[in-house]
Amino acid sequence: MASLRLSLLGSLRVMVGDAPATFESDTARSLLAYLAVESDQPHRREALVGLLWPDSPEDIARRNLRQTLYALRQAIGDHTAQPPYLLISRGEIQFNTATNHSLDVATFEALLAACDAHPHENIESCLACAERLRQAVNLYRGEFLAQFFLDDSAAFEEWPWVQRERLHRRALDSLTQLADYYSERLWD
Numbered sequence: 001m002a003s004l005r006l007s008l009l010g011s012l013r014v015m016v017g018d019a020p021a022t023f024e025s026d027t028a029r030s031l032l033a034y035l036a037v038e039s040d041q042p043h044r045r046e047a048l049v050g051l052l053w054p055d056s057p058e059d060i061a062r063r064n065l066r067q068t069l070y071a072l073r074q075a076i077g078d079h080t081a082q083p084p085y086l087l088i089s090r091g092e093i094q095f096n097t098a099t100n101h102s103l104d105v106a107t108f109e110a111l112l113a114a115c116d117a118h119p120h121e122n123i124e125s126c127l128a129c130a131e132r133l134r135q136a137v138n139l140y141r142g143e144f145l146a147q148f149f150l151d152d153s154a155a156f157e158e159w160p161w162v163q164r165e166r167l168h169r170r171a172l173d174s175l176t177q178l179a180d181y182y183s184e185r186l187w188d
Helices: 026-037 045-052 058-076 104-117 127-139 154-186
Strands: 004-007 013-016 086-088 092-095 101-103
Touching: 004 026, 004 104, 013 058, 026 045, 026 058, 026 092, 026 101, 026 104, 026 154, 045 058, 045 092, 045 154, 058 086, 101 104, 104 127, 104 154, 127 154
Parallel strands: 004 101
Antiparallel strands: 004 013, 086 092
């Protein structure tokens, strides 16, 4: 079974098995990135239309969503994936987290959440958290969706900007904590 690997930290990269996915449009890439990062809930088609084609008449925007969704499914091999990467109903679309996939943003956040939840006196003295921080820092290849823009949608552009700022702050905090950990080791 082919796996889907999504790298959104730094430049956008999508791999299906060992091959890069080929997309027809940046809108398809945007839709995939949005659904994967916001996978905790299904998204109404109307909301996705408003996000990606805010200035288009509704009938054209809905047709654009159907066409983009079809092209996206082709690009990631969703028609043959078992289970499929996308859960699609008449009214909603959701990324299926119960698939053979990886998402660097989710891994990054899970590593940092494990550090936050770990019962240690202070993070600067915790070997397990230092290793998690090191892994998280290595995943952070650059800003979220670096150099990726969707010119036709100011509504969409706000979403990566917010993600970019939040994840950048987390990366800087992780680097500081990791530096403190190693600094403390130097003086022991």
